[in-house]
Amino acid sequence: MAISWLADVLRGAGVQxxxxGNWLARSAGSGFDPIGVLWHHTAAxxxxxxxxxxxxxxxxxRADLPGPLCQALVDHHGVFHVISGNRANHAGACRGSGPIPAGDGNTLMIGWEIDYAGDGGGGQVQEMTQAQYDASVAATAAVLTHLGRDASHARGHRETSTSGKIDPSFIDLDAMRADVAAAMGGTPPEPPAGTPFQTWVANVNVRPTPDTSGAPVGRLASPTTVHVVCEAVGETVTAEGYTNDRWARISSPVAGYISNIFIQGPAQLPVAACPI
Known part of the structure; x- marks a missing residue:
């Protein structure tokens, strides 16, 4: 089926x-019935x-693969260049990942090519820009909502590839799905069993709202807002908390600290995080 609605749905989500060109006529063959969205990086x-x-x-x-190679390319500024409303050669053979079954990835998924070098593309190492990430989350949420699918239907190419693809580099795909779920107004998928407690931030206390003077967070209730206290810089960051009774994801915008902090545990959670 053609997804002639794609540009309008993206605009409706606030995406530029x-x-x-004639993207509605551009196609890489027949057989397109998407149930998910796949993230890539271009390595450019x-x-x-x-x-x-x-x-x-x-x-x-390319010489070895006819276009179009995605449904949309996401440029450095987060602008979505809509390339095709039909089947595109972006995913290839697909192994099962989450709710996406094994099969023809080009049939099963709509593809975003996010234009950044990744892990050494073009001789450079480059991360996705925040504008690219934010636009891709908004676009993915809008498309999955239109398809009637939840955030677990957002995948990264490295999760579905049968040939060892590594894209999209430098993106925590569980955190991406949590952000997509939040944009959809729902509960994010749980991280895989055994995901460790991790913050990558030295000397941090995690406290619930209201602040209980450093007491352990314990079992999180829903809804909950979680505070991250970055004592090393004397700054308190009020972060998003997407919670059920098992885990929360927190993003910290403090300069010099890595975001996508995961807190996990069915009982009490530690007060102090592990340093780098």
Whole structure:
């Protein structure tokens, strides 16, 4: 089926859209019945001056693979360049991942090619920009809502690839799904069993709201807001807490600290985090 609604759904989510040519007629064959969204990176270094270096390749394809190579390319500024409303050659053979069954990934998933170098693409190491991430989360949430699917139907290429793909680099895909779920107004999927307590931040206390003077968070109630107290810089960050009775995800915007803090445990949670 064609997804002629794609550009309108993205705009409705507040995503900036550029429609690239006759995208509704652009197709990589027949057989397209998507149930999910797949994130990629292009491995092309992007910049403010050259925000979409892989756009032409994603439209026209390569010598070994005809285009289109995705439904949309996400440029350095978070702009969605809509390339195709039909089947695209982006996923290849798919192994089962979450609710996505094994099979033809190009049939099963809508693909975003997020234009950044990743882990050494073009001789550079480059992370996704915040604008790219935020736009991709909003777009994924809107598309999955339109498809009637939940956030677990958002996957990364490395989760479905049968050929060892590593994209999208530097993205915690469980955290991505939590953000997509929050954008959809729902409860995020639980992290895999055995996910460790991790913060990557030295000297942090985690406290519930209201602040109980450093008492352990314990079993989290829903809804809950969680505070992260970054004592090393004397700054308190009120962070998002998406919780059921087992876990919460917290994002800290404090400079020099890595976000996507996971707290997990069916009983009490530690007050002090592990340093780097």
């Amino acid at each position: 859209v550029v429609e690239e 270094p992007s910049s403010a001056a050259n925000p979409a270096p892989a756009l032409t390749v994603c439209i026209d394809g």
